[in-house]
Amino acid sequence: MLLITRANLLTMEEERPLLYDHALFIDSSGLIADIGPSADLEARYPNVERLDVHGRWVMPGKICAHTHFYGAFARGLAVPPPPPKDFPEILRRLWWPLDQALDEEAVELSALIMLIDAIRNGTTTLIDHHASPNALEGSLDVIADAVDRAGVRAVLAYEVTDRYGPEKAQAAIQENIRFLTRLKRERPYEGRITGLFGLHASMTLSDATLRASWEAVRSSVGDDVGFHIHVAEHEEDEYDSLYKSGKRVVERLLNFGILGPRTIVAHAVHVDAREIYYLADTETWVSHQPRSNMNNGVGVAPVESLDAAKVRVVLGTDGFPHAMWEEMRTAYLLHKVAHRDPRRMDGNLIARIAFQNNAALADLLFGQSVGQLAVGAVGDVIVVDYNPPTPVTEGNWPWHIIFGMQDGMVSTTIVDGRVLMRERELLTLDEEAIMARARAKAPHVWRRYAEILAAGG
Ligand SMILES: [Zn+2]
Numbered sequence: 001m002l003l004i005t006r007a008n009l010l011t012m013e014e015e016r017p018l019l020y021d022h023a024l025f026i027d028s029s030g031l032i033a034d035i036g037p038s039a040d041l042e043a044r045y046p047n048v049e050r051l052d053v054h055g056r057w058v059m060p061g062k063i064c065a066h067t068h069f070y071g072a073f074a075r076g077l078a079v080p081p082p083p084p085k086d087f088p089e090i091l092r093r094l095w096w097p098l099d100q101a102l103d104e105e106a107v108e109l110s111a112l113i114m115l116i117d118a119i120r121n122g123t124t125t126l127i128d129h130h131a132s133p134n135a136l137e138g139s140l141d142v143i144a145d146a147v148d149r150a151g152v153r154a155v156l157a158y159e160v161t162d163r164y165g166p167e168k169a170q171a172a173i174q175e176n177i178r179f180l181t182r183l184k185r186e187r188p189y190e191g192r193i194t195g196l197f198g199l200h201a202s203m204t205l206s207d208a209t210l211r212a213s214w215e216a217v218r219s220s221v222g223d224d225v226g227f228h229i230h231v232a233e234h235e236e237d238e239y240d241s242l243y244k245s246g247k248r249v250v251e252r253l254l255n256f257g258i259l260g261p262r263t264i265v266a267h268a269v270h271v272d273a274r275e276i277y278y279l280a281d282t283e284t285w286v287s288h289q290p291r292s293n294m295n296n297g298v299g300v301a302p303v304e305s306l307d308a309a310k311v312r313v314v315l316g317t318d319g320f321p322h323a324m325w326e327e328m329r330t331a332y333l334l335h336k337v338a339h340r341d342p343r344r345m346d347g348n349l350i351a352r353i354a355f356q357n358n359a360a361l362a363d364l365l366f367g368q369s370v371g372q373l374a375v376g377a378v379g380d381v382i383v384v385d386y387n388p389p390t391p392v393t394e395g396n397w398p399w400h401i402i403f404g405m406q407d408g409m410v411s412t413t414i415v416d417g418r419v420l421m422r423e424r425e426l427l428t429l430d431e432e433a434i435m436a437r438a439r440a441k442a443p444h445v446w447r448r449y450a451e452i453l454a455a456g457g
Pocket of ligand 1 (some may be wrong): 066067068129202266318
């Protein structure tokens with residue numbers, strides 16, 4: 001149980017987005033059980049552990065709709081020259097040799113590195129997409145155990161692909177099914193970890209593997225499990241799909257039963273109007289990752305068109321640091337310069353995507369209210385050291401986040417009422433020890449990467 005007092009609450013609720021000098025009570029089940037003026041709640045819960053935040057900002061923990069924990073060892077890794085000229089070359093010369101270089105220890109360390117980053121940035125719910133073809137079986141358990149140690153909330157998936165042959169594709173299908181079945185049967189980790197069925201991308205998936213994936217899900221887990229797949233991140237995905245099927249990517253996936261209200265497609269940079277219609281019609285979620293899109297030079301996703309067509313757009317990081325406000329700020333800026341129009345990507349739209357839509361996705365996947373400060377919602381809360389230079393109002397708070405708040409201002413991170421970071425001190429993970437282990441491991445991962453790349457990927 002925890003009573004947070006003297007807080008300015010940014011609730012993310014439509015009715016009452018701002019509550020000054022309020023308190024928030026999280027009960028023993030980890031849910032928010034009461035919200036009210038500080039004096040009232042202090043009187044009502046006199047014997048509960050208190051966290052007096054002295055007028056700082058308290059918000060729901062941030063949610064990341066698409067990330068890759070496994071990319072942690074890419075930081076500082078040198079891709080041999082010449083520099084990759086486009087996204088397909090980045091995949092073939094960076095990501096695919098790197099995912100093959102991971103052993104089980106590297107999988108665990110990658111996850112821990114990214115989880116430290118998440119807690120420091122106040123990101124308490126993460127939707128991960130994993131690949132480690134040479135440490136495949138059981139890899140989702142390794143990641144789940146790391147998530148459990150960290151204490152955050154996560155949605156895990158293993159990416160099925162044909163790039164390493166039919167046996168690895170079958171093993172990847174089995175890894176998803178094994179993990180999803182375990183989640184359903186045992187409901188481990190107190191419900192803080194759930195899963196999706198991971199698929200890499202249309203361009204590395206044959207018809208047979210797509211069919212086998214769908215059939216495995218339906219026959220073993222049921223129809224309440226969605227997929228998590230990259231879509232049209234680069235034109236190559238569309239060209240490949242047209243070549244294989246005569247259809248564009250979204251239509252090809254639709255025909256294999258991959259789309260739907262529990263499926264997330266990442267990027268959708270190169271989708272056309274007809275594909276947007278199918279995404280809306282199937283209520284599929286589309287995650288936007290502007291920093292990744294800029295870094296890979298793949299283009300600008302038609303986010304406003306998707307939103308206008310009633311597609312549910314959410315925001316992710318794609319393995320960049322889990323600094324969700326930085327991701328929001330990037331989206332806010334990118335769409336303005338791309339269209340050479342400062343009216344594009346209105347602050348209210350990016351706030352709706354990052355907060356309301358991400359929360360609605362998390363609600364659906366966890367079957368609980370996540371991403372708002374309301375009675376009955378999970379007790380995932382961050383404290384922010386933001387001293388606003390101008391008044392924060394119901395009408396202007398998104399712009400305070402975009403222009404004023406930095407992710408590093410998060411001082412305390414709480415999940416299910418459990419404090420994971422207090423005044424910037426991590427309580428669940430030993431950052432010094434994990435980073436020291438990671439630095440010792442990195443040369444081995446990088447050497448293996450270089451060998452695999454030299455051998456032709
Ligand atoms: Zn991705």
